[in-house]
């Protein structure tokens with residue numbers, strides 16, 4: 001039986017032009033009856049046995065940085081030095097005039113929208129292909145998220161469709177630089193400018209990413225970053241707002257610091273605005289300053305590996321890596337994304353493809369599901385507050401306005417590799433491509449066997 005399977009595997013490999021498989025082919029069948037070249041999920045030898053690079057990366061630099069804060073007794077940003085130092089460093093690194101550190105990326109977005117005056121009754125334009133936080137902040141302000149469909153080639157918000165979503169109630173546009181690639185900022189900024197609308201860049205996945213040679217997060221009215229554990233710059237939790245607007249950064253500071261201004265004296269208990277506590281701690285900032293030393297080198301490694309991987313994957317029928325807009329001069333590669341077309345894999349479903357790939361030692365995930373279809377959205381709109389603020393017609397029209405057919409399709413076809421998979425040697429990329437080609441070579445058999 002193994003001989004017959006091996007032969008089929010051989011033919012499949014030959015058909016897909018998978019030269020890498022020849023290594024497996026020449027090995028003898030093992031006593032279990034499985035040929036080593038069989039798919040790992042059917043008992044064959046996996047393409048890769050070692051784990052991909054782990055995350056976070058840290059050593060005595062981080063340990064010393066934290067110990068220093070502990071010993072200093074200055075654990076609070078007001079009076080401490082670390083957060084101030086981080087803000088100055090991050091502004092310098094990104095070429096931004098101002099930086100405000102926040103507790104996390106969600107609060108960076110919330111503070112930005114609040115400072116720009118977004119509130120009940122307003123509409124905010126968002127993409128459906130993003131982490132839920134992008135939309136949650138709109139709901140926290142009792143505004144209405146309006147979804148604009150995804151560009152199927154780039155997986156970013158389709159900038160050509162933004163203008164049609166603008167009404168007299170629109171108060172802000174929040175493009176996301178998803179996966180660390182860039183949304184089409186030329187088009188978005190042009191449309192926003194013509195309508196007098198602020199752009200808040202959700203750059204939570206896009207540290208050191210660039211548009212036309214300038215850092216992502218510095219193009220909009222504000223740019224928001226996350227330093228949550230999975231992100232390319234990591235302090236467990238953390239966030240930052242970039243802006244070129246001196247009075248806006250003061251408004252942001254005041255809101256994130258329970259109504260207290262940057263220069264307000266401790267004994268002064270009078271206030272001009274409402275606020276919240278969304279501050280970063282000295283520990284987070286110390287960790288970020290240490291992690292930032294590694295950031296450029298890691299970004300370079302990801303970029304080089306991703307470019308090489310794209311070259312390999314483009315050659316595999318049915319695999320289409322996410323395209324970048326011409327203006328995206330640097331992709332931060334928080335996520336490596338491609339589309340999977342099961343027609344080129346003998347009808348093997350994406351779920352089975354992912355299982356088979358993982359069995360080969362290559363982690364992969366299906367990514368986001370359609371956010372605009374989440375039932376919690378309409379449940380939120382059914383609450384007392386939303387019912388009071390928005391008319392029945394407005395809420396009834398929301399569903400139709402927010403339909404995103406391209407995104408629905410993408411969510412059924414996308415495959416993601418996380419950023420840490422891009423941090424190893426180039427041979428890791430060869431193994432990712434080998435594993436995909438191997439699954440393709442055996443796709444017909446896998447489609448029968450794996451569910």
Ligand SMILES: *Cc1c(COP(=O)(O)O)cnc(C)c1O
Pocket residue numbers: 104105106107130131133134176202204205225226227228237238239
């Ligand atoms: C991570 C992330 C956020 C939220 O950041 P937190 O630090 O987790 O609050 C927002 N938007 C996007 C696109 C993200 O990836």
